Each structure stands twice: as C-alpha cells, then as structure tokens.
Amino acid sequence: MKICVVGLGYIGLPTAAMFATHGHQVVGVDKNPKVLEALSRGEIIIEEKDLDKLVKQAVTDGSLCGSEVPVEADAFIIAVPTPITAAKTAKMDYVKAATESILPVLRKGNVVILESTSPVGTVEELMLPILERSGLKAGVDFALGHSPERVIPGSILYELVHNSRIAGGLTPACAEKIAAVYKCFVEGEILLSDARTAEMAKLTENTFRDVNIAFANEMAQICENLGINTWELIRLCNMHPRVNILQPGPGVGGHCIAVDPWFIVEKQPETAKLIHTSRLINDARPTQVATKVLSYLEHVSDPQVTVLGVTYKPDVDDLRESPVLEIVTLLTAAGVSVRVYDPFVSDKFGGDLMKAVTGSDLLVLGVHHSQFKQLPLAEIGAVMRSKQIYDTRRFIDEEAAQAAGFTYYLLGRD
Ligand SMILES: NC(=O)c1ccc[n+]([C@@H]2O[C@H](COP(=O)([O-])OP(=O)(O)OC[C@H]3O[C@@H](n4cnc5c(N)ncnc54)[C@H](O)[C@@H]3O)[C@@H](O)[C@H]2O)c1
Missing domain, CATH: 3.40.50.720 (NAD(P)-binding Rossmann-like Domain)
Structure with missing residues (x-):
C-alpha cells in the first residue's frame, strides 16, 4: 500500500515510520519545513526513544519520504494537533486544513483515517462534508473513520505495536478497512466500532483519569x-x-x-x-x-x-x-x-x-x-x-x- 500521513509530530512520525518499516511506501506531509528538512536527511527534531533509528532506517531504505502536500495514496492518516482555545473549546483548524489538503488527491477506493484526538462528530460533521466535495461518497466510494491514538510519550514505538486499537468507521465496512490498514504492525487487538464511539472512547479514557x-x-x-x-x-x-x-x-x-x-x-x-x-x-x-x-x-x-x-x-x-x-x-x-x-x-x-x-x-x-x-x-x-x-x-x-x-x-x- 501507499500511505500518506499528514502531520509528522509525536504521533504521525512514529506511525509513518512504523508503516514504512512494515512493507508500505509512506509519504509524510508536514507544514513545518524543519520537519521535512530533517526527514530528508533521515533525521528527527523530536525526542522519542528509538524513533531516530527507525526513521533513519525507513528513509535509507527509500520507504519513507517527506512532502509539503499530500500525494495520491491508498490510505490517508491525519495526525495534526487538536489543541484547546482560551475559551476551553477544541481548536479544529488543523484537522480542517489537513482534510482540505487531501481533497485534490482523494480517489475511489481510498481509506481516510483521523488519528487526532477530536470532539465527537468530527469525522461526520467536519471531515465528511469536506471530502465529499470531491464528488465521491463517504462509506461508498471511500472509507472514512477515526482510530484514536492512545500511546504514551517515551514508549510510543512499543505501545503502537502492543496496545489495542479502536477502528471506528463511518460504516461497519469502513471499520474493517481501517483495521486492515493497521494490521501490518499492530499486535494488540483491533476493536471495530463506529466513528462517534471511537471519538468518545479516547475522550472518555482521559476523562476517567x-x-x-x-x-x-x-x-x-x-x-x-x-x-x-x-x-x-x-x-x-x-x-x-x-x-x-x-x-x-x-x-x-x-x-x-x-x-x-x-x-x-x-x-x-x-x-x-x-x-x-x-x-x-x-x-x-x-x-x-x-x-x-x-x-x-x-x-x-x-x-x-x-x-x-x-x-x-x-x-x-x-x-x-x-x-x-x-x-x-x-x-x-x-x-x-x-x-x-x-x-x-x-x-x-x-x-x-x-x-x-x-x-x-x-x-x-x-x-x-x-x-x-x-x-x-x-x-x-x-x-x-x-x-x-x-x-x-x-x-x-x-x-x-x-x-x-x-x-x-x-x-x-x-
Ligand atoms: N503526543 C501524544 O502523546 C499524543 C497521544 C495521543 C493522542 N495525541 C493526539 O494526536 C494528535 C497529534 O498530536 P502530536 O503530539 O503528534 O502533535 P505535534 O504537535 O507533535 O505534531 C503535529 C504536526 O502536524 C503538523 N501540521 C499541522 N497542521 C498541518 C497540516 N495542515 N498539514 C500537515 N501538517 C500539519 C505540525 O507542523 C506538526 O509537525 C493530537 O490530536 C493529539 O491530541 C497525541
């Protein structure tokens, strides 16, 4: 598969490197030129145990490269920030911009996955209308959903592989397609659900704490x-x-x-x-x-x-x-x-x-x-x-x- 990961921070870069070292061709997209410059040399600008080695290996093998904009791919993964505003509401501008950036390269048969921690309804109410501007129908022409990231900094590479992962689809078929994308490296259980429940699951885990x-x-x-x-x-x-x-x-x-x-x-x-x-x-x-x-x-x-x-x-x-x-x-x-x-x-x-x-x-x-x-x-x-x-x-x-x-x-x- 060709996979395009949008947002190469603490979540996107380890995920991109993981796909790239498990048999896929990966293009990593980021707005920050420093991230792309470092990546072109096989280097990273964030601190995470063993990530430097994995990225070096993927870039050297030619399975991971950077790009300023998304390119045509089989699957798109969005891992951009979702910070909070001063008024304590989610700032969704990055998710919106990242979704819009995929629009020109979205094709029939693609899988689009939101990984960013997001309020309930983000997939259906924010992403879906943007992506359907392509003329393609979500859940029919392309799969769409949410797979929240639950790793802990310091052990990201271990937890990416060993944690269970929720695949929340717009439809049950979308959930299956999302699960299939991660199967190459996830050894934990992949739990199928719908997009809204997946969005709420991530928020609920942290709220419980x-x-x-x-x-x-x-x-x-x-x-x-x-x-x-x-x-x-x-x-x-x-x-x-x-x-x-x-x-x-x-x-x-x-x-x-x-x-x-x-x-x-x-x-x-x-x-x-x-x-x-x-x-x-x-x-x-x-x-x-x-x-x-x-x-x-x-x-x-x-x-x-x-x-x-x-x-x-x-x-x-x-x-x-x-x-x-x-x-x-x-x-x-x-x-x-x-x-x-x-x-x-x-x-x-x-x-x-x-x-x-x-x-x-x-x-x-x-x-x-x-x-x-x-x-x-x-x-x-x-x-x-x-x-x-x-x-x-x-x-x-x-x-x-x-x-x-x-x-x-x-x-x-x-
Ligand atoms: N860091 C964690 O431990 C952690 C754990 C679980 C979930 N999350 C969630 O994952 C998401 C990403 O978090 P992070 O820590 O990786 O963020 P980050 O700030 O480390 O990285 C985000 C990257 O996205 C890039 N970016 C922003 N807008 C972009 C766009 N439109 N196109 C391309 N690139 C763009 C930024 O330049 C940055 O490099 C957030 O929703 C966060 O809440 C993070």
Missing part, C-alpha cells in the same frame, strides 16, 4: 481541613476489594488529561457536570498548593523557595500545562523568590542543585523524578536558611528528612 484524580484531590483538601492523613486514609480504603482511589497531587498537566475532558464539556455543557467540576477541581490545585506554601513562610521575611521538578509528570522533559510551573508563577507573583531545579529541563532549570537550594527557606518537591529519591538531604540542609520540605507527592522519606533536621510537610496531611 481526570475525574478520579479530582476525587483524590478533593479528598486531600477535605482531609487537610479535618486533620486526617489522606495517604493513610487511601491506604485503608484501597484494602477494600472494590475500591481503588488514585493519589492526590499539585494538579493535572500535560496535553491530554488536562485538555480532553473539555471536548466533552463543550458538546454537552448542561449534562457533563461531574466532568466539568473535576476539571475545575484539578485546575484549582496549583492555587491551593501555592497558598499552603505561603502559610509555611508566614513569618519569614524575604522568603526564598526552591522547587524541585516542574515538568507535568516524572522523568520527562515536557512542561505543557504543568501545574508546578503555575505554582512557581503564583509564588513569584506573591513576592516569593523562587528558584527551580529540574534536571530534565536542563537548558532552563538544570544547573547546580546545591546552588538552587543555598539560602532557601523551603524545598517544594513538585515532581517525583526518580533521581530525587536520592537527594543528599544532610548536605542540602547545611546550606539552607531554614530546613523545611513540602512534599506534594509523598515521595521523600519522611524519617530521613527528619533525621537530617528538616521539618517535613506532606500534601494531603499538613
């Missing part, structure tokens, strides 16, 4: 007010065979869990009450955590704080929608002098840990990067102005911190 995290965060707030240790509470409750409460924290970040629930709220604002409230609860966390930090510094003049870890999750360099970064902004606005240390964001926040903690009144553990397990607490304490730790992830060993002379505060307890 968001709502459950909001529950843990709300419990943490309630427990703090009532003088109960949330972590002990959750440990006890999770002994129940049908209870599995997630962990509280300083907020929800990233470009998926903090974004996708809004796509449901946008479509059903009157009905999606729990989903909307959960978003608001999680979005309020940085303010609550910053307020807590200020309470620990109440009697300190010219307070200095060191924040350890600012990415949206541990052991990655991604700052998108990071709640800890928001906490930094809030503290700075409140007149606190904040220094940030994050070895994963080396250009901005790397540098020297000891320099970052010298003279500080409080360490805030913002993200539980693995290497923070081995913090040299005695050395750190020796150069701080006052030895205090606020652990927002229950990650630092409390006894070790106390043995090093620290006052240890825990989110959800203190």
